[in-house]
Amino acid sequence: MSNMFFSYFPGKSLIHELDPRTKLLALFLFSILVFASQTLEQFLFVFICFLFIAFISKTKPRVYWYSLKPLLVFFLLIFIMQLLFTDGNEIISFINTSITYEGLYLGLTVISRFVFLILFATVLTSTTRPSMITNGIERILRPLPLKYLGISSHELATMMSLSIRFIPELFENAKEIKDAQVSRGMDPSRSFLKSISSISIPLVSNSLNYVEELVIAMENRCFQGQERTNLYELKMDKSDWISLLILCSLLISYLYFT
Amino acid sequence: MPIVVRDVTYSYSKGTSLENQVLNNLTFKVDEGKFTAILGDTGAGKSTLLRLVVGLLKPDNGTVLIDGFDAGHRSVKGTIGVLFQNPEKQLFSKTCYEDIAFGPLNLGFEKEDVHQKVLTASAIVGFEQKNLETSPFKLSGGEKKKLALAGVLAMEPKYLILDEPTTGLDYCGKKGLLSNLGLIHSKGTTIIMITHQLTELLSLAQDVLYLKDGTIDFHGSVQEFIEFPSSNKPPITHFMSKLNEHGLQVNQNLYTVNEAFSEIKSYVHKRMKDHV
Numbered sequence: 001m002s003n004m005f006f007s008y009f010p011g012k013s014l015i016h017e018l019d020p021r022t023k024l025l026a027l028f029l030f031s032i033l034v035f036a037s038q039t040l041e042q043f044l045f046v047f048i049c050f051l052f053i054a055f056i057s058k059t060k061p062r063v064y065w066y067s068l069k070p071l072l073v074f075f076l077l078i079f080i081m082q083l084l085f086t087d088g089n090e091i092i093s094f095i096n097t098s099i100t101y102e103g104l105y106l107g108l109t110v111i112s113r114f115v116f117l118i119l120f121a122t123v124l125t126s127t128t129r130p131s132m133i134t135n136g137i138e139r140i141l142r143p144l145p146l147k148y149l150g151i152s153s154h155e156l157a158t159m160m161s162l163s164i165r166f167i168p169e170l171f172e173n174a175k176e177i178k179d180a181q182v183s184r185g186m187d188p189s190r191s192f193l194k195s196i197s198s199i200s201i202p203l204v205s206n207s208l209n210y211v212e213e214l215v216i217a218m219e220n221r222c223f224q225g226q227e228r229t230n231l232y233e234l235k236m237d238k239s240d241w242i243s244l245l246i247l248c249s250l251l252i253s254y255l256y257f258t
Numbered sequence: 259m260p261i262v263v264r265d266v267t268y269s270y271s272k273g274t275s276l277e278n279q280v281l282n283n284l285t286f287k288v289d290e291g292k293f294t295a296i297l298g299d300t301g302a303g304k305s306t307l308l309r310l311v312v313g314l315l316k317p318d319n320g321t322v323l324i325d326g327f328d329a330g331h332r333s334v335k336g337t338i339g340v341l342f343q344n345p346e347k348q349l350f351s352k353t354c355y356e357d358i359a360f361g362p363l364n365l366g367f368e369k370e371d372v373h374q375k376v377l378t379a380s381a382i383v384g385f386e387q388k389n390l391e392t393s394p395f396k397l398s399g400g401e402k403k404k405l406a407l408a409g410v411l412a413m414e415p416k417y418l419i420l421d422e423p424t425t426g427l428d429y430c431g432k433k434g435l436l437s438n439l440g441l442i443h444s445k446g447t448t449i450i451m452i453t454h455q456l457t458e459l460l461s462l463a464q465d466v467l468y469l470k471d472g473t474i475d476f477h478g479s480v481q482e483f484i485e486f487p488s489s490n491k492p493p494i495t496h497f498m499s500k501l502n503e504h505g506l507q508v509n510q511n512l513y514t515v516n517e518a519f520s521e522i523k524s525y526v527h528k529r530m531k532d533h534v
Contacts (some may be wrong), residue, residue, distance in 0.1 A: 181360070
């Protein structure tokens with residue numbers, strides 16, 4: 001309950017009402033938009049798009065913060081790596097390495113892309129029930145000839161949705177292990193690297209145990225990965241088609257003019 | 259005053275549509291050397307209260323003071339030992355020995371002292387020394403619980419806080435753990451224990467704090483709690499009440515098998531004497 005990373009928040013908004021397939025495709029289109037962006041103006045345009053989507057989804061700002069907060073350390077590490085290991089025009093040098101304009105630019109670009117991807121994904125997860133995300137993925141994948149690969153679209157969708165559902169669980173577990181260590185006198189701010197190594201071993205062990213229990217529980221309830229009907233069948237409304245049309249036009253114009 | 263909780267309020271998922279206030283204006287104190295039981299239904303806020311007292315969470319309003327310092331303050335470090343609900347998430351080292359030694363090493367003790375503390379703590383909880391070099395992940399649930407408790411006790415904390423420590427233990431495991439806690443308490447350690455099961459605490463606890471919907475419904479002695487209307491009375495107390503209802507004039511406010519046995523025995527003796 002305490003971990004709100006990629007969680008669903010019930011509410012009433014246009015985004016909440018949209019079909020999960022529309023939202024999944026929109027996320028895909030926004031991802032193209034984010035990866036196509038390189039300059040400050042382009043990122044500003046992506047930011048305006050995000051603000052508009054966030055406004056109509058009526059999701060509270062704190063929800064986005066809950067999604068970004070656990071990843072700040074990774075963002076920082078990625079930024080430092082780009083900053084230190086990119087060749088180019090030197091800004092400052094020390095010991096055997098130097099910070100370059102290119103490194104700074106690349107670091108900021110990569111971080112901005114990650115941040116926007118997380119923000120757009122948060123709009124999807126905060127406005128769509130996990131079961132609806134599974135249904136949406138399953139319906140999108142259904143026309144693909146997956147049976148020749150030995151898997152069904154339902155199996156693939158279950159795997160994807162379980163992965164999304166596991167992320168908050170993983171963070172919660174890591175927090176519990178960290179709490180146990182802090183309560184036994186460890187100061188994570190002083191021994192950062194030591195704390196990462198001592199968290200990762202039990203985290204992997206606990207996750208594997210959890211996965212094994214989950215598999216047994218699913219098999220006990222006769223999960224066979226076959227396609228099945230749903231209580232609430234998905235239906236694309238007029239608003240879904242209009243939303244997709246606007247987004248596609250936006251993306252095509254953006255790619256054409258930039 | 260060792261542990262003081264004053265006007266504490268706490269909510270999860272603040273600022274979202276899932277905001278949930280779990281603790282509302284909680285005020286109480288725990289005296290030094292006391293054994294306090296925190297009872298309440300699932301979702302009453304017991305585990306959240308534990309995390310606030312240990313300093314892992316910060317209250318939205320109010321204060322939690324340990325020996326006059328804010329919970330989580332550096333000066334409090336090492337004085338509180340906490341056993342969480344899921345011991346398997348509290349174990350993280352490669353061997354059981356390293357896991358027990360983790361706390362004392364962080365507190366800056368010398369290696370020889372740490373070794374002694376590991377041996378003493380594992381002996382107190384009855385953790386077999388032959389298992390000290392094995393991986394904690396290979397232990398059974400009961401052994402993991404013992405190991406987690408040993409890891410906490412090795413720090414020799416002034417305050418020991420336990421979140422449902424007997425859950426998942428068999429009868430012998432429970433009995434052993436409770437007698438160990440009695441022993442630790444008799445040496446002067448202040449103990450706060452969260453539990454659902456009142457019966458197992460009655461012979462140990464001095465104070466009872468009963469949480470209901472995030473507020474304190476009751477705070478007082480064990481004897482007062484048994485007479486408290488909304489408490490779930492232990493089965494023995496129920497049994498004695500039933501005997502009373504059926505005309506046997508025995509003391510109802512008993513809560514252990516031994517006490518009930520003595521009471522019934524003396525009642526039978528008395529009736530037999532009257533007949534003779």
